[in-house]
């Protein structure tokens with residue numbers, strides 16, 4: 001039986017409730033089929049116009065992990081975990097060749113010729129119109145994909161930690177993107193088997209930051 005078949009996946013609410021940001025990982029490897037399943041579930045994430053404007057780099061090599069940790073204020077999760085997903089975002093993806101995306105959607109039947117013809121002009125127009133916000137929009141898509149990874153990993157018995165503590169230019173050097181000025185780093189996510197239990201630091205009551213209709217009208221639950 002494959003390692004994946006042995007895993008009793010957690011349902012989504014349980015995975016959400018149980019997930020913690022893990023700071024210490026075992027060096028145990030992730031089985032290749034399980035890693036592939038994680039990648040599949042990560043890229044199953046939605047994106048604006050389905051442009052899939054992320055670049056996901058699985059950093060596994062020991063020297064690469066050490067360099068990535070050095071770019072991340074020496075946070076040791078990256079060295080310990082067998083793999084760290086670097087989520088980068090391409091702000092120019094919507095203005096590049098979208099033929100493979102159109103062809104797939106035509107093949108599945110999700111989009112028809114009329115939809116594709118519309119998108120051929122609408123996507124570059126919308127993306128171009130974003131101007132300075134293109135980077136922000138691309139990062140949103142990458143973060144949604146990272147969230148899929150984190151919850152899928154939890155569901156499949158692994159642990160993670162979203163990481164914002166890194167220097168963008170240094171991370172880009174490590175992943176070989178130093179010559180790509182527009183590529184943005186969205187978030188880093190080490191994935192592996194937890195070497196520590198971690199408690200939930202808690203969440204504010206809804207009254208702090210959940211409103212109904214307008215800010216300041218607190219949601220009572």
Ligand SMILES: Cc1cc2nc3c(=O)[nH]c(=O)nc-3n(C[C@H](O)[C@H](O)[C@H](O)COP(=O)(O)O)c2cc1C
Nearest residue numbers: 019020021023075161162163164165166187200201
């Ligand atoms: C976008 C983001 C960036 C984060 N960056 C780091 C980081 O660089 N290093 C770290 O140890 N934890 C990082 N964290 C983890 C947070 O400290 C943690 O999510 C928070 O304390 C809540 O704990 P929980 O995730 O266990 O619920 C980050 C979390 C998020 C969502």
